[in-house]
Amino acid sequence: MRLITHNMLKCHVKNCKNPDKQFPLQFKDVKLEQIEAERNDEFLVRMLPRLDWSALLKTTKELGIVIPEKVPANPADDDEFLQALHTAILEMHVKEGSMICNGCGHEYKITKGIPNMLLAEHEI
């Protein structure tokens, strides 16, 4: 799973009602792998307003990936920024580990790059 998807995911347990803590999901025991991908500037610029930058910053810090602290005023022309963003959200794959919701404590396990988002009976 790439970090772009992680940046969109929050906990979907039915009785997890704490909106501040549902997002972002906390990574634990993560194995990362970088897989090169073609850079698409148009897509990156388009996705930028949808990303939660503070959450992305927090996650990348935990995983040891470096991205700029702030989004530059004109991101479309900033090659260095786009490259860093591309590497962080589209090339870094989380292969193993788990994601934990800070609100209800549900643990979403990740195996072979696929997070298990299935819920138990009492959580739906």
Added chain:
Amino acid sequence: MSRPEHIAPPELFYGETEAKKYTRNTRIAAIQAEMTMRAVELLNLDGRMPHYLLDIGCGSGLSGEILDEDGHMWAGMDIAPSMLDIAIEKDVEGDLLMQDIGQGMGFRPGTFDGAISISVLQWLCNADKTENRPRYRLQRFFSTLFMALQRGARAVFQFYPENDAQVEMIMSISMKCGFTGGLVVDYPNSKKARKFYLCLFAGQEAGERQVLPKGLEGEENSVGVAYTQARIQDRSRGKQSRKPVKNSADWILHKKELARKRGKEDVPLNSKYTGRRRKPRF
């Protein structure tokens, strides 16, 4: 027509063998590709721009490959682990999630530019576990999907409804969750090529009116995968070859052969006169 959703829940039905079958079979792949392309067409995306799409029930990533070709980024979800395993083997581009869509999804509001789903929705109408209530599951699914989509985005579902009541249930629940739109039926006059697409709009952007696209009409064979009666023809031919017409020369030869095999003596020899029609006589 057999309905896999009557046999077992999806995570069990699409076990290893069925998953392999689904992916190796070129005919299934071709039909799937055709339906995906039609679904993407119905999404009405701006063709030059890369979009972030959701593939609901992505399976082994057959639809995802089409989205890749069009230059879109995507995330897919499926409940069957065996199908997802094949998707990993194939190294699909999108992100995969193992998820039961009836439990809802947890994406932040406005994540996706659109959603497609091929042959999935009918599975949601089944209560294959005691805690599964189809209405509740559909409602949870549509409401969380509505949240996950951008305003004005579309969600297109190709599905095989079992009856009108099912269509009605799905439509009414999706409308309750805020969607507008309706059903697009391709080739309504052909029993085999007829395809149902539920085309839903998640609100609309200011100044734009969403219009429900028209279904395709005309000869279904003019495009894509041809629907033949190969199996039925095969069966009748097979029957013929096994049983010659009674009293014909072939039939007599066959009978004599059988008698010889069974060790009967005094079976007349075969000659050019065997089973030949006699001259008409007064």
